[in-house]
Amino acid sequence: MTDTDQQTAWDRDGFFITRELLTAEEVELLGQIARADIRLRADASVRDDGEGRAVSLRVRNELEDDIYSTISRSRRIVSVMEQLLGGEVYHYHHKLIFKDRQTAGAWAWHQDYGYWYDYACLYPLLASCLIAVDPATRDNGCLQVLAGSHRMGRIEHGIKGDQTGADPERVAAIEQQLETVHVTLDPGDAIFFHCNLLHRSDANTTPDPRWALICCYNAARNNPYRQVRHPQYTPLKTVADDQVLADGRAHLSRLAPS
Ligand SMILES: O=C(O)CCC(=O)C(=O)O
Numbered sequence: 001m002t003d004t005d006q007q008t009a010w011d012r013d014g015f016f017i018t019r020e021l022l023t024a025e026e027v028e029l030l031g032q033i034a035r036a037d038i039r040l041r042a043d044a045s046v047r048d049d050g051e052g053r054a055v056s057l058r059v060r061n062e063l064e065d066d067i068y069s070t071i072s073r074s075r076r077i078v079s080v081m082e083q084l085l086g087g088e089v090y091h092y093h094h095k096l097i098f099k100d101r102q103t104a105g106a107w108a109w110h111q112d113y114g115y116w117y118d119y120a121c122l123y124p125l126l127a128s129c130l131i132a133v134d135p136a137t138r139d140n141g142c143l144q145v146l147a148g149s150h151r152m153g154r155i156e157h158g159i160k161g162d163q164t165g166a167d168p169e170r171v172a173a174i175e176q177q178l179e180t181v182h183v184t185l186d187p188g189d190a191i192f193f194h195c196n197l198l199h200r201s202d203a204n205t206t207p208d209p210r211w212a213l214i215c216c217y218n219a220a221r222n223n224p225y226r227q228v229r230h231p232q233y234t235p236l237k238t239v240a241d242d243q244v245l246a247d248g249r250a251h252l253s254r255l256a257p258s
Pocket residue numbers: 097099107112141142143199200201212214
């Protein structure tokens with residue numbers, strides 16, 4: 001997809017998919033590290049989905065010396081974000097989503113700005129890049145998006161279990177008008193999506209895990225007006241794309257010294 005095609009899809013749909021954003025070798029390393037990294041599960045938070053199951057995720061505001069941070073800093077993502085958000089961006093946070101086999105719950109329809117509005121960001125100038133660690137299929141609860149819903153502005157959100165869900169009556173009306181796209185991905189594929197794009201996912205009822213890494217960015221000119229849950233503007237030091245393998249190998253060797 002050319003830059004122009006990406007921009008057209010972004011303006012029209014609020015998202016686009018980039019196949020093989022991470023190479024097979026990079027995503028295999030990411031998966032290997034994530035599964036071996038006991039710190040991830042120790043730091044994970046669990047959120048009731050209001051339907052009898054729970055979702056599990058590990059959110060980090062800080063960029064550290066690990067593969068997740070190197071990917072978040074990589075030029076191949078940051079340069080796209082700068083183009084989409086129209087200027088300098090900074091790292092807002094990144095998170096691992098653990099859709100574990102048979103146990104992981106659903107995510108209710110929501111906009112990320114449904115959450116982030118409350119974190120003192122005045123403009124919806126934020127976006128995310130979700131990278132599949134495992135195959136994401138309809139059966140294992142891949143992301144679903146309502147194409148074009150980002151153009152409707154921010155929708156009221158309320159509490160659903162431990163999640164924040166968009167007003168169900170409004171979502172039902174939107175579902176009548178807009179196409180629901182199931183974002184099926186192979187490992188390494190990614191979706192870039194606008195913070196006002198409505199998205200959800202079903203529970204994972206299959207025997208296989210469906211993990212993903214999501215890197216989130218805010219425009220530098222949209223600095224939160226007060227100190228809240230996610231960071232204020234800090235310049236983002238980007239790294240060359242080939243750093244992902246180099247830092248990943250170093251990270252793996254720290255987890256499993258030979
Ligand atoms: O990966 C998923 O299933 C959904 C995650 C999500 O909606 C989010 O992090 O905002």
